[in-house]
Amino acid sequence: MRLVLTPGVLPRLERAHDFKAFSVAVPTATEDRLDALVAPVGELAEDRRHVWVRPDAVRALTLLSGDGSWAEKFDEMVTYAARNGWTDETGRFRAHIEEVQIPAPVDAASFRDAMRRFASGVCVVAAGEGAKRCGMTVSAVSSVSAEPPMVLVCLNRASGSHDCVTGAGTFSINILSSEQEEEAMLFAGQRDRHGADRFDDLWTQDALGAPVLTTAHHALICTSDSQHVSGSHTILVGRVVGAHSGETEGALLNYNGELRQGTWAA
Numbered sequence: 001m002r003l004v005l006t007p008g009v010l011p012r013l014e015r016a017h018d019f020k021a022f023s024v025a026v027p028t029a030t031e032d033r034l035d036a037l038v039a040p041v042g043e044l045a046e047d048r049r050h051v052w053v054r055p056d057a058v059r060a061l062t063l064l065s066g067d068g069s070w071a072e073k074f075d076e077m078v079t080y081a082a083r084n085g086w087t088d089e090t091g092r093f094r095a096h097i098e099e100v101q102i103p104a105p106v107d108a109a110s111f112r113d114a115m116r117r118f119a120s121g122v123c124v125v126a127a128g129e130g131a132k133r134c135g136m137t138v139s140a141v142s143s144v145s146a147e148p149p150m151v152l153v154c155l156n157r158a159s160g161s162h163d164c165v166t167g168a169g170t171f172s173i174n175i176l177s178s179e180q181e182e183e184a185m186l187f188a189g190q191r192d193r194h195g196a197d198r199f200d201d202l203w204t205q206d207a208l209g210a211p212v213l214t215t216a217h218h219a220l221i222c223t224s225d226s227q228h229v230s231g232s233h234t235i236l237v238g239r240v241v242g243a244h245s246g247e248t249e250g251a252l253l254n255y256n257g258e259l260r261q262g263t264w265a266a
């Protein structure tokens, strides 16, 4: 296993199924920041070439720790380390530090330019009831799994609707029809209307508790399953508990910085 520690990024566990070796990787030229870098997972050893790693910090980094056979093998690894005298009195085990070259990210303009080439649909994610309704335009939506049916949506934590949508137990994903460019603009904050003021009488309240745009191309009702902080966004994963089909013929598309009408019939 290798624990990768990068400044400003959550610790990451690589090769989680390799129980024969354990190291801590840090970027080159971070010598002066090592104490702070290793703090979330343990403590720098006196020689500054090893880290005392807390086993619970490693367990927390991998969803596999809920998997009995992974947890068992990990415990065996820690016991093996203890037998060899590589643990301290608090149960932390010692791992050596490796310096690795971590590639620098591309600049924001190159990233945006690349992502503009990825054609997507356009949706309004919405939550809440009455005067507490909120909704925003999103294109970062993806199917996650069919059994059970799950989807994800990526929401900027700086957006006004973020806390309302991520804090709701139920939310809707309204896939906009080719005629709904105006809704896309309204819910993207381009019409100076905010919160519940963005909703009109084309919206109804689904029995499960989320606002639904009756004229949407299609709408999914989701219960909140999990949330993951990633960069500037929250990845919100929902279990799909309802679906409404609209009577519209085609979807709104987002491609190359423009909204376009899908040209096929549904």
Ligand SMILES: Cc1cc2nc3c(=O)[nH]c(=O)nc-3n(C[C@H](O)[C@H](O)[C@H](O)COP(=O)(O)O)c2cc1C
Pocket (backbone or CB within 6 Å): 122, 135, 136, 137, 138, 139, 140, 141, 154, 155, 156, 157, 158, 159, 160, 161, 162, 184, 185, 187, 188, 189, 190, 195, 254
């Ligand atoms: C076509 C389109 C797609 C968008 N996709 C996303 C997205 O996936 N995630 C996101 O956080 N913001 C996205 N935005 C930006 C938000 O809609 C915008 O920042 C919105 O104003 C945020 O909600 P607020 O007005 O409540 O702050 C998109 C905007 C447009 C026009």
